[in-house]
Amino acid sequence: MIFNRLAIVTGGAKGIGLEIALTLAKHGAHVAIIDRSAEDLDTAVKEVEKHGVKVLGLVADATKRDQVERAVSDVIKEFNEVDILVNNVGAYPRKPFIEMTEEFWREMIDINLTSMFLFTKAVVPYMIKRMYGRIINISSITGLYHGVPGLVYYGAAKAGVVGFTKCLAAELAPYKITVNAIAPGPILTPGVKSIWSPEDIRIQELVNPLKRFGLPRDVANVVVFLASDYAEFITGQLIVVDGGLTFVNPRQVVKEILALREKGEL
Numbered sequence: 001m002i003f004n005r006l007a008i009v010t011g012g013a014k015g016i017g018l019e020i021a022l023t024l025a026k027h028g029a030h031v032a033i034i035d036r037s038a039e040d041l042d043t044a045v046k047e048v049e050k051h052g053v054k055v056l057g058l059v060a061d062a063t064k065r066d067q068v069e070r071a072v073s074d075v076i077k078e079f080n081e082v083d084i085l086v087n088n089v090g091a092y093p094r095k096p097f098i099e100m101t102e103e104f105w106r107e108m109i110d111i112n113l114t115s116m117f118l119f120t121k122a123v124v125p126y127m128i129k130r131m132y133g134r135i136i137n138i139s140s141i142t143g144l145y146h147g148v149p150g151l152v153y154y155g156a157a158k159a160g161v162v163g164f165t166k167c168l169a170a171e172l173a174p175y176k177i178t179v180n181a182i183a184p185g186p187i188l189t190p191g192v193k194s195i196w197s198p199e200d201i202r203i204q205e206l207v208n209p210l211k212r213f214g215l216p217r218d219v220a221n222v223v224v225f226l227a228s229d230y231a232e233f234i235t236g237q238l239i240v241v242d243g244g245l246t247f248v249n250p251r252q253v254v255k256e257i258l259a260l261r262e263k264g265e266l
């Protein structure tokens with residue numbers, strides 16, 4: 001269903017983005033991976049190529065308009081078209097609101113929200129020309145369902161991603177371009193492993209109704225669905241991928257954790 005399509009994945013050199021690139025390739029899509037980390041990008045390209053599709057790795061900072069435009073024009077030179085855009089770039093260092101400078105705020109809003117504007121702006125004219133396109137934006141449950149200390153900018157940006165998605169979906173529907181968003185719960189990636197302690201990870205597994213941590217493939221599988229013809233009548237939607245975390249009953253979770261403590265299992 002996405003065989004021979006061309007997908008751009010931003011921030012695709014590691015974590016969720018890399019898994020998205022791998023899963024799209026596994027289903028036959030050619031992939032352009034764009035990331036600011038040249039080192040991770042090299043390894044990522046080699047891994048994705050193993051699926052036998054064409055892979056282009058481009059180093060670019062997704063917050064810089066000239067670099068984004070150059071990267072998209074390189075993709076067009078190589079493939080002539082873009083069918084799928086996955087706006088995945090994001091960053092989430094914790095910073096208490098009272099310590100946050102305006103400079104940090106702007107930098108983080110640029111990474112988590114403006115990057116999406118820049119890539120979409122560069123890609124959409126090509127999609128309009130062909131009256132076809134799938135845009136998939138990675139949001140988060142933070143800012144929409146969960147308030148998290150130290151992530152005020154992130155909550156603002158990720159809720160912004162949903163507003164961006166819905167309004168853009170309305171505007172691009174006449175061109176048969178669908179625009180959807182995915183809100184993952186915590187997903188085990190290098191980014192998360194670098195800030196979560198092993199105990200936090202274990203507790204997160206316990207509080208989740210499905211009793212495990214989210215994995216990059218959980219998000220990547222939904223991306224492939226939204227990119228495929230199976231999702232041709234879905235646009236302007238937000239799909240939460242969190243194992244049920246956002247509807248969990250806190251009383252039930254506390255009871256389960258206390259019981260485990262009593263048995264000495266936590």
Ligand SMILES: NC(=O)c1ccc[n+]([C@@H]2O[C@H](COP(=O)([O-])OP(=O)(O)OC[C@H]3O[C@@H](n4cnc5c(N)ncnc54)[C@H](O)[C@@H]3O)[C@@H](O)[C@H]2O)c1
Binds near residue numbers: 188
């Ligand atoms: N991991 C989670 O628990 C989780 C949960 C909800 C949403 N998300 C979202 O999923 C997306 C991916 O998260 P992840 O955990 O895989 O992150 P990660 O830190 O593991 O990987 C992010 C990738 O994006 C690249 N990147 C960052 N800033 C960039 C920039 N300015 N230009 C180009 N590339 C840039 C990095 O080099 C890296 O390869 C983000 O949008 C994040 O907010 C993650």
